[in-house]
Amino acid sequence: MIEIEGLNKVYNPKSSEPLHALRDVGLTVAGGECVILSGVSGSGKSTLLSIIAALEKPTSGKVIVGGEAIAKLPDLHASHYRSKSIGFVFQHFGLLESLSVEENVTAPLANRRLGRADIAARVQRAMEHASILHKAKSPVRELSGGEKQRCAIARALVNEPGIIICDEPTANLDTANSRKFIELLSSIHAEGKTILIATHDPIFDTLPFPHRIVRMEHGRIVEK
Amino acid sequence: MPGSAFIDFLLLTLAREKSKHIGVVFISTLMIFLLSSVLFLSSSIQQSLTGLLGAQPDFVVTRMQGGRAVNTPKEWIEKIAAIEGISSITPRIVGRYSYYPREESFLMVGIDLFDEQSNAHLKELVGATDLRSFYSGESLIVSEGVRKFLESHYYRDDFSFKLPDGKLKKMQLFATLPKGGDLIANDMVIVSMEAAREIFGMGADEVSDISFNVPNDAEWDTIVTKLSLLYYDIAVTDKRDIARAYANLYNYKGGLFLILYIISLSTFMMILYQRYSLIFSVERRDIAVLRAMGWSIADVLRLKFYEAFIIVLGSFLAGSLLGYIYVFWLDAPGLVGIFLDSANIPFDISFVPHIDLGTLGSIFLFFAVGFLASVLIPVWRVAITAPKEAMG
Numbered sequence: 001m002i003e004i005e006g007l008n009k010v011y012n013p014k015s016s017e018p019l020h021a022l023r024d025v026g027l028t029v030a031g032g033e034c035v036i037l038s039g040v041s042g043s044g045k046s047t048l049l050s051i052i053a054a055l056e057k058p059t060s061g062k063v064i065v066g067g068e069a070i071a072k073l074p075d076l077h078a079s080h081y082r083s084k085s086i087g088f089v090f091q092h093f094g095l096l097e098s099l100s101v102e103e104n105v106t107a108p109l110a111n112r113r114l115g116r117a118d119i120a121a122r123v124q125r126a127m128e129h130a131s132i133l134h135k136a137k138s139p140v141r142e143l144s145g146g147e148k149q150r151c152a153i154a155r156a157l158v159n160e161p162g163i164i165i166c167d168e169p170t171a172n173l174d175t176a177n178s179r180k181f182i183e184l185l186s187s188i189h190a191e192g193k194t195i196l197i198a199t200h201d202p203i204f205d206t207l208p209f210p211h212r213i214v215r216m217e218h219g220r221i222v223e224k
Numbered sequence: 225m226p227g228s229a230f231i232d233f234l235l236l237t238l239a240r241e242k243s244k245h246i247g248v249v250f251i252s253t254l255m256i257f258l259l260s261s262v263l264f265l266s267s268s269i270q271q272s273l274t275g276l277l278g279a280q281p282d283f284v285v286t287r288m289q290g291g292r293a294v295n296t297p298k299e300w301i302e303k304i305a306a307i308e309g310i311s312s313i314t315p316r317i318v319g320r321y322s323y324y325p326r327e328e329s330f331l332m333v334g335i336d337l338f339d340e341q342s343n344a345h346l347k348e349l350v351g352a353t354d355l356r357s358f359y360s361g362e363s364l365i366v367s368e369g370v371r372k373f374l375e376s377h378y379y380r381d382d383f384s385f386k387l388p389d390g391k392l393k394k395m396q397l398f399a400t401l402p403k404g405g406d407l408i409a410n411d412m413v414i415v416s417m418e419a420a421r422e423i424f425g426m427g428a429d430e431v432s433d434i435s436f437n438v439p440n441d442a443e444w445d446t447i448v449t450k451l452s453l454l455y456y457d458i459a460v461t462d463k464r465d466i467a468r469a470y471a472n473l474y475n476y477k478g479g480l481f482l483i484l485y486i487i488s489l490s491t492f493m494m495i496l497y498q499r500y501s502l503i504f505s506v507e508r509r510d511i512a513v514l515r516a517m518g519w520s521i522a523d524v525l526r527l528k529f530y531e532a533f534i535i536v537l538g539s540f541l542a543g544s545l546l547g548y549i550y551v552f553w554l555d556a557p558g559l560v561g562i563f564l565d566s567a568n569i570p571f572d573i574s575f576v577p578h579i580d581l582g583t584l585g586s587i588f589l590f591f592a593v594g595f596l597a598s599v600l601i602p603v604w605r606v607a608i609t610a611p612k613e614a615m616g
Contacts, residue, residue, distance in 0.1 A: 050612045055516055076520050083518025094513045097506070098240040108517040110233035119229055159518065 002029040002052060002163070002194065007061030007071075009047050009219075021047040022058070023219040031162070034185075034195040036204045039216035045198035048216070049165050052196065053086045054078040066162070083108065087156030091168035093148045095140045095155075101147075102127065102136040105154045122158050130154035130184060146177035153184060164188060166197045170204075178203050185209075234530050248499075249539050251492060256543025256591060257550070259485050263583050264551040264575075265563055266478040271578040273470050277463055281312065281435035282444070285451060288459045295430040300455070304434060307450050309443045314339065315431040317420040321385065321413065330370055330413040334420025346414065349401055358416065363398035365414040371400045388425030395419065477563055489594060496598035511603065512611040524607040525600060532599040536592045544584065552577045 009022040022044045029035050037045035050056040051063060054070050063071040070081055088094075095104050105123045114122075127133040132150040135143060140151055149169065156164055166185075170178040178201070186209045189195055195211075197204060205213065215222050238245065285304070287296040298315055305313045317334035335342045337359045346365070347355060357363060364383065366374065374383055374397075384392040401412065415423070424432070438447050448460050511524055519527075550556055552575055556563075 046612070050610070053516070055612050056610045076522065079515070079518050079520035079523070082516070086518070088516050090513075090516075094509070094516065096510055096513060099236070103236055103240075106229075107233065107514065110229045111519050111523040112229065113227045114229055116228055116232070155517070 001031050001064075001066065002027070002196075003062070003064040004028070004048075004052075005062040005064075007048070007051065007063065008059045009044075009051065009056070010059045013059065020219050022051075022061075025061070025219070025221055027214065027221060029194060029196065031194055032189075032192040034189050034207070034209065034211040035197070036207075036211055036213045037196065037198045037216055038200055038204070038213055040200060043216040044219035045216050046167050047219075049167055049196060049198050052163075053088055053165050054081050083112065083159055085161050085163055087159060087161040087164045089149075089152045089156050089164065089166040089169050091171045093152045093172070095148060095151060097141050098139075100137050100139050101132055101143070101151045101154070104140055104151055105158050108155060108159050122160070123154075126154040126158040129157055129187070144177075145172050145174070146180060149173060149177065149181055150184070153181075153188075157188070161193070163194045163196065166195070166199075168199055168201075169197060170199065170201045175203075182207060230527075234527060234534075237527070238531060238534060245535055248496065249535055249542075252535065252539030252591070252595065253543045253546070255485070255489060255492060256540050256587065257546045259481075259587055259591075260544045260547030260584070261550050261556065261559055262478060262481045262485075263587065264547055264579065265556050265559060266474055267580050267583055268551065268575040268578045269474055269563065270471065272576055273467070273474075277467050277470075280463055280466070281314070282437045282463050283447070284316075284433050284435045284461045286433040286459050286461075287455075288457050293433075293459065295426055296433055298429050298431055301434055303454060304436065304451070307447065307454075309438055309440055309447060310436050311439060313434065313436040315434050317417055317424065317426065317432050319420075319424055319432050321423060324386075328373065329411070330366075331411050332413045332415060332420055332423065334415055334417040336417045351399075358398045360416075362395055362419075363415075364395045364419075365399045365401060366397065367401045367410055367412045369410040370413055371397075385423045387423060393419070393423065474563065489591070493594045493598040496595065497602060508606050511606045512609075515607065515611040521604070521607045525604060528599060528603045529596065532596050533592070536588075536595050540588050540591065544587070548577075548579075551575055 004025055004027040007022050007025040008020070011019040011021055025044070025048060027035075027048075037048060039045050047056065051058050051071070052065065054073055058071050061071065062069060065081070065085065068081070070078065073081060082088075096107060099107070102123060105126055106119060109119050109122065124133070127136055130150045130153040132147060132154050135147055135151070140148060143151065149172075170181060173181060182203065185195065185197075186207075189209050204211075285296070285300070286293045287300075288294070296315075301313055301315060304310060315336075317332075319332055320329040321332045322329045335346065337343070343355060358365065374380075380397075382394055382396050384394045387393050395415065401414075420426075421428070421430075426432070438444055444462060444464075448462070451458055451460050514524055514527075515521075551559075555575060
């Protein structure tokens with residue numbers, strides 16, 4: 001479960017024009033729930049996801065994930081939390097261009113003390129799940145947009161996290177690939193993983209599985 | 225210790241991004257090669273000099289007139305020998321013979337037939353069992369450098385010295401000294417004492433200087449005082465002066481190189497710093513991606529540290545090995561002219577391999593610390609930035 005209470009994020013707080021990215025945000029997401037954060041660019045949805053993923057620290061407020069307060073975690077603990085609990089899918093995929101699909105999927109495990117066989121098995125499973133196994137040895141720079149997206153999903157899944165966070169996941173996909181992505185998302189949801197998606201793509205308004213749409217404007221939640 | 229998965233990933237990124245690293249490795253290897261060559265050369269020269277000076281007499285005295293060295297009377301020998309603590313006193317005829325057409329000069333050394341120590345040493349060097357024909361007064365022994373010089377001027381079997389009265393003295397080439405690490409002997413010509421006296425136009429009761437040893441080091445300063453009291457016109461040179469003069473000369477040349485090296489190194493480090501700074505957005509983005517995937521700042525720094533360390537170590541080993549081959553196998557063509565430059569015969573010597581591990585360690589530390597700092601500081605700055613920001 002994710003519990004957010006009184007969350008504020010101000011960029012450049014000491015400048016003459018501070019930017020209030022989040023204003024008193026409160027949200028509860030049950031385990032296994034799929035929440036779509038919708039809103040125009042600059043509404044604060046990406047910032048909210050970054051804070052839930054402990055990529056950024058809030059100015060004030062509480063974020064409790066699985067009973068653990070993560071808002072002010074020091075770097076080492078925040079990294080451990082991300083590694084253990086969060087799988088991130090970026091808008092521009094965020095792949096390491098010089099590596100192959102398999103190597104990209106291996107990257108989140110490289111800083112963990114796991115055996116080679118264990119890593120190989122996890123990577124295999126994740127690539128299978130994301131339907132990208134057939135491209136395992138291909139350099140990611142040679143992949144299509146849809147394939148890059150599946151590689152990014154496999155990488156997000158490889159640590160077997162409880163929460164999958166997607167920031168504008170279909171922004172760089174055509175309609176056919178967006179639909180394939182939603183199919184994949186559906187199977188991930190079916191496994192009981194919590195899914196948080198920041199998007200303004202209307203395709204997410206009618207997902208084929210239970211979900212909740214949370215609308216944001218000017219850093220506030222306006223509709224839950 | 226990093227885990228096997230970390231090492232696999234490290235080697236993977238190094239291999240996959242080799243085109244990114246190859247330029248850095250090349251420049252690093254070149255810089256290490258240059259610095260190690262200079263330090264190997266300097267170290268070998270100083271080592272050779274230390275050995276060489278060890279075999280030289282402790283003191284050399286000569287007569288001065290108006291601040292100019294002149295011929296020394298042989299009669300000084302008796303009075304000097306009478307000073308307690310002095311041994312192995314030897315009169316010498318040593319000087320530079322100028323070869324005017326090319327403005328070159330040879331170091332001419334006259335050897336006495338009755339000087340057993342010099343004779344034995346000479347026999348050993350040239351491998352001759354009988355030196356009698358050499359002492360006949362019409363032969364000369366030359367160094368490899370002089371032999372090559374004479375050959376280049378078509379003197380293959382003999383050479384004619386110009387005497388003070390303008391006549392020519394033709395002498396046969398008896399033997400060539402073996403090529404070695406002897407820096408002083410490079411332009412040496414050895415003749416009999418009588419021949420040297422004739423060529424330099426010295427009287428029978430004169431020598432160029434007188435050498436002797438003082439086995440008790442503690443007495444050296446006392447001996448200098450006694451000699452000064454004995455003769456008002458005496459100049460005393462001891463081995464320490466020569467050692468100091470050579471050390472200053474090579475330290476000066478090595479120091480110049482070091483300054484040039486530091487300038488180049490600083491420039492290189494600045495380029496590296498820029499390279500790993502904010503300019504390369506791909507590098508920034510990759511670090512941000514790793515951070516978002518659960519890598520801590522320490523993990524990122526560890527990856528970049530090992531990556532840079534492998535580059536430094538590889539470049540250091542390659543550069544040092546190339547430096548060793550260049551100096552000790554190929555005799556440092558090009559560089560030797562700068563270090564042993566003189567208006568005389570070009571040096572033709574082999575450097576005796578001598579590696580001071582302290583020097584080698586200093587090169588490594590000097591380079592590695594700068595390199596690692598140039599890489600890790602910008603990486604650290606990117607790593608501490610919120611990954612979202614770093615991903616642009």
